Amino acid sequence: MIDLLLASAITLSVPLVLAALGGAIHRRSGTVNIGLEAHMILGALIGAVVSGATGNWAAGALAGLVAGALSGLLMNLVITRLKGNEIIVGLGYNIVMFGVIGYVLRAVFGVSGTLQVDGLQRMPKLVIPGVADVPILGALISGKDPLFWLCVVLVPVLAWLLRSTTWGVRLRATGASEPASASLGLRTLAIRDGAGIVAGALAALGGVALSLGTVGLFNENMTAGRGYVALAAFYFGRSKPLPTALACLLFGFFDALQIRLQTVGGFNADIISTLPYIAVVVVLAFTGIRQHYRGARALS
Amino acid sequence: MVAQGGLGDESYNDYAYTGYQKGLKDNGLEGTPIESDDIVGQGEQVLRRAGDEGLGLVIDLEYSHAEILPKVAADYPDTDFALVNAEATGDNVVSVLFQEQEGSYLAGALAAIQTSNTSDPKINADKVIGVIGGAQSAGIDKFLVGYIQGARDTDPDVKVLTAYSNDFADPTKGQQLAQSMFDQGADIVYAVAGGTGAGVIQAAEDSNHYAIGVDANQDDVAPGFVLTTMLKRTDVAMETLLKDYKDGKFPGGETLNLGLAEDGVGLSDFANTKDAIGQETIDKIADLKQQIIDGDIEVWNVVEQGYPDYYSGQ
Numbered sequence: 001m002i003d004l005l006l007a008s009a010i011t012l013s014v015p016l017v018l019a020a021l022g023g024a025i026h027r028r029s030g031t032v033n034i035g036l037e038a039h040m041i042l043g044a045l046i047g048a049v050v051s052g053a054t055g056n057w058a059a060g061a062l063a064g065l066v067a068g069a070l071s072g073l074l075m076n077l078v079i080t081r082l083k084g085n086e087i088i089v090g091l092g093y094n095i096v097m098f099g100v101i102g103y104v105l106r107a108v109f110g111v112s113g114t115l116q117v118d119g120l121q122r123m124p125k126l127v128i129p130g131v132a133d134v135p136i137l138g139a140l141i142s143g144k145d146p147l148f149w150l151c152v153v154l155v156p157v158l159a160w161l162l163r164s165t166t167w168g169v170r171l172r173a174t175g176a177s178e179p180a181s182a183s184l185g186l187r188t189l190a191i192r193d194g195a196g197i198v199a200g201a202l203a204a205l206g207g208v209a210l211s212l213g214t215v216g217l218f219n220e221n222m223t224a225g226r227g228y229v230a231l232a233a234f235y236f237g238r239s240k241p242l243p244t245a246l247a248c249l250l251f252g253f254f255d256a257l258q259i260r261l262q263t264v265g266g267f268n269a270d271i272i273s274t275l276p277y278i279a280v281v282v283v284l285a286f287t288g289i290r291q292h293y294r295g296a297r298a299l300s
Numbered sequence: 301m302v303a304q305g306g307l308g309d310e311s312y313n314d315y316a317y318t319g320y321q322k323g324l325k326d327n328g329l330e331g332t333p334i335e336s337d338d339i340v341g342q343g344e345q346v347l348r349r350a351g352d353e354g355l356g357l358v359i360d361l362e363y364s365h366a367e368i369l370p371k372v373a374a375d376y377p378d379t380d381f382a383l384v385n386a387e388a389t390g391d392n393v394v395s396v397l398f399q400e401q402e403g404s405y406l407a408g409a410l411a412a413i414q415t416s417n418t419s420d421p422k423i424n425a426d427k428v429i430g431v432i433g434g435a436q437s438a439g440i441d442k443f444l445v446g447y448i449q450g451a452r453d454t455d456p457d458v459k460v461l462t463a464y465s466n467d468f469a470d471p472t473k474g475q476q477l478a479q480s481m482f483d484q485g486a487d488i489v490y491a492v493a494g495g496t497g498a499g500v501i502q503a504a505e506d507s508n509h510y511a512i513g514v515d516a517n518q519d520d521v522a523p524g525f526v527l528t529t530m531l532k533r534t535d536v537a538m539e540t541l542l543k544d545y546k547d548g549k550f551p552g553g554e555t556l557n558l559g560l561a562e563d564g565v566g567l568s569d570f571a572n573t574k575d576a577i578g579q580e581t582i583d584k585i586a587d588l589k590q591q592i593i594d595g596d597i598e599v600w601n602v603v604e605q606g607y608p609d610y611y612s613g614q
Binding site: 011 | 436461462463466467470471474477479481484494495499502521
């Protein structure tokens with residue numbers, strides 16, 4: 001039971017982790033990315049369509065990544081170059097993206113809602129011999145798709161990049177104070193655009209994790225608000241890669257738990273499906289209180 | 301004909317449109333679909349414009365128009381109106397309701413028989429089946445309770461797991477919910493959850509079990525893994541309405557209940573699962589269908605009767 005719960009929690013977390021890490025990088029450069037949902041749904045669509053056309057999941061994932069990078073750049077240009085308000089641009093971008101995708105589905109594919117792509121290849125589940133049957137550990141790392149492993153690699157790599165590389169330091173400096181960074185000669189707009197590209201690309205991979213990972217099809221609303229959950233996750237994780245990823249895992253765990261509790265029966269579905277959200281609020285409150293006291297101690 | 305959310309959904313609207321076109325052709329009538337991007341908000345304008353054009357019959361597929369339709373219909377007494385999936389009042393208004401619980405009863409009965417058919421490699425030893433609703437509401441629980449009743453009446457030992465996805469377009473959640481049911485010994489899961497159901501079918505294919513589809517025929521989405529589909533024949537409704545209209549028998553002020561007897565709902569023809577189910581079971585289901593039509597079996601209707609004591613909707 002616990003094995004199945006953990007495996008389910010990880011499956012549900014991977015799309016969130018990818019999108020939230022992208023959002024975290026973008027946030028560190030000084031922009032709150034409200035458009036994660038749009039980048040995700042675009043990645044899910046392009047990934048599914050290209051995987052179907054080529055019969056190759058890697059080509060699909062790559063195409064999704066590129067589409068997301070372009071989408072991330074486009075949205076970010078409106079914020080950095082046209083000085084649009086990031087919240088308004090992001091919200092508007094989401095609405096436009098869902099409208100365009102809905103239109104394309106009807107006009108090009110002649111369907112609405114679900115798109116079943118012929119010849120689509122899903123991502124493989126990588127079973128690790130020997131580990132697969134070990135309790136807990138098997139559920140945690142065996143039978144996962146390549147994007148899970150990308151998350152595992154990305155968390156430390158992104159943390160290192162932010163902490164120890166020129167790129168990371170400049171990115172954080174730009175986020176901390178754009179005028180000060182600009183006065184030092186940093187090309188702050190270009191740095192922010194770069195972060196926007198990373199955010200779009202990672203969020204789109206999160207979408208690919210949905211359309212080629214958990215299932216092998218596309219639905220025009222299949223992100224189902226996960227971009228907004230990712231938004232909460234990187235706030236929760238103070239835009240640091242590891243805490244952000246843990247926040248996503250926490251949400252994924254409680255989502256998997258509510259699914260199991262529901263199917264076991266005896267619980268009201270409406271109440272129990274709020275469990276992941278309540279868990280996030282509770283943990284947010286605890287971290288907030290702890291920080292408050294820590295801050296008070298540091299001052300005294 | 302006023303579409304709900306636009307044509308091209310390969311389900312409800314397109315299904316209705318097919319029947320609409322056939323009805324037009326068979327009865328020598330002329331007609332056109334009316335679509336709007338905001339069919340809920342612009343409902344009144346759309347209906348009034350249709351009335352202004354002096355159309356003879358306006359069929360409305362959007363159930364949320366139940367409140368405005370009587371007002372509009374009263375202003376256009378020379379036009380007949382029909383509303384699908386909801387009840388509206390008025391002398392020139394016909395309401396069309398589907399008895400989805402009757403078709404769901406058959407789905408439940410079939411699942412209860414099949415879950416004991418362990419010679420089928422997709423069936424495990426546990427007598428457990430499942431059903432996933434898109435949201436908890438009387439309109440969806442009508443399907444669920446019909447299914448549970450069908451299973452209980454057929455084999456009281458069969459356990460029915462229930463869950464709600466709270467989203468009609470999240471296949472990932474559907475896949476996870478179904479997987480969780482399969483993990484608990486279920487082998488057949490009925491999905492009453494729109495696009496979320498696509499994930500349920502996927503889970504069935506991945507774990508070598510069965511899903512049961514809903515509305516438009518989903519048997520070919522994953523051939524062999526969709527045990528059957530509980531069809532909702534919107535096309536039959538359209539043809540019936542147009543024929544009555546042509547014959548001058550338009551039943552204004554009445555409510556048409558389309559159930560098994562009218563072929564308004566029913567199971568698909570088991571195109572890919574005939575052999576796995578077996579003729580004996582298919583005959584049994586046909587017999588149950590006849591008993592419902594004859595009134596020997598009464599299927600619980602949540603919308604009219606509330607919740608039965610064996611299912612509280614939780």
